[in-house]
Amino acid sequence: MNGQNEKETIRELVPAWKKTRIKIGCVEKKVSCSETAAKVLKALIKDDPYENFWTLFLDGQNQIIGVEKITRGTVNQASPPMRNIFTGALLGCATGIICGHNHPSGNTKPSDEDKQFTTSLAKTGELLGLKVLDHIIIGNAPLNSPGLTSHYSFADEGLI
16 A cells, blocks of 8 residues: 555544544543543443443543444453454544443442453553553442442552
């Protein structure tokens, strides 16, 4: 493929990708901590009984420049392909991402699969030159449930 054909292909892909992005209607436009990211993700997930995996695309100032629902899984699993997570970030010229998914059970404790996935996510981001700032698990349980927290942040726990 010559340079001109590549430019034409990219020009066609970017508008198609932009149509699939979701405009967020929340006040939070800058992500300064895991609580802010969790608030945005919780608003997107809205207590869905199925696991959903979302990606927030950020610029160099941690401003949200895009949001994309990557996949809707089953009641206990969401397995998004890595390429799907990073495609939007690359097309949108993001410098960093924050990923998140929900646990419909309300238990935000990461599974072994969640931990392995997050390690792969961070390594892939590093290879692509994109910062994976966090992976957040949102609990669908009411905030006043005994022993349950509203979210789990891999960054806050030092695991990313």
